[in-house]
Amino acid sequence: MRSEVAQIGKRVRVREDTRTANLRDREGTIVKRWGDPSYPALDVLLEGGDRQLFWFYEVEEIAEDYGSH
DSSP states (O other): OOTTTOOTTOEEEEOTTOSOGGGTTOEEEEEEEESOTTSOEEEEEETTSOEEEEEGGGEEEOOOOOOOO
């Protein structure tokens, strides 16, 4: 994920290559940004209620599906 795309409210998935195996592929929502705007840390509320801090490059954006009309 590019740093400028990592905005509060964005749905994300933890990348498969993250070091922490039990967090891989988990989904959540960015609830806070920390640090330098070009290199942010992200506070993510994961499904299930856990909060975890990630670097912006450790998550990927989930494409929002609005369905077909």
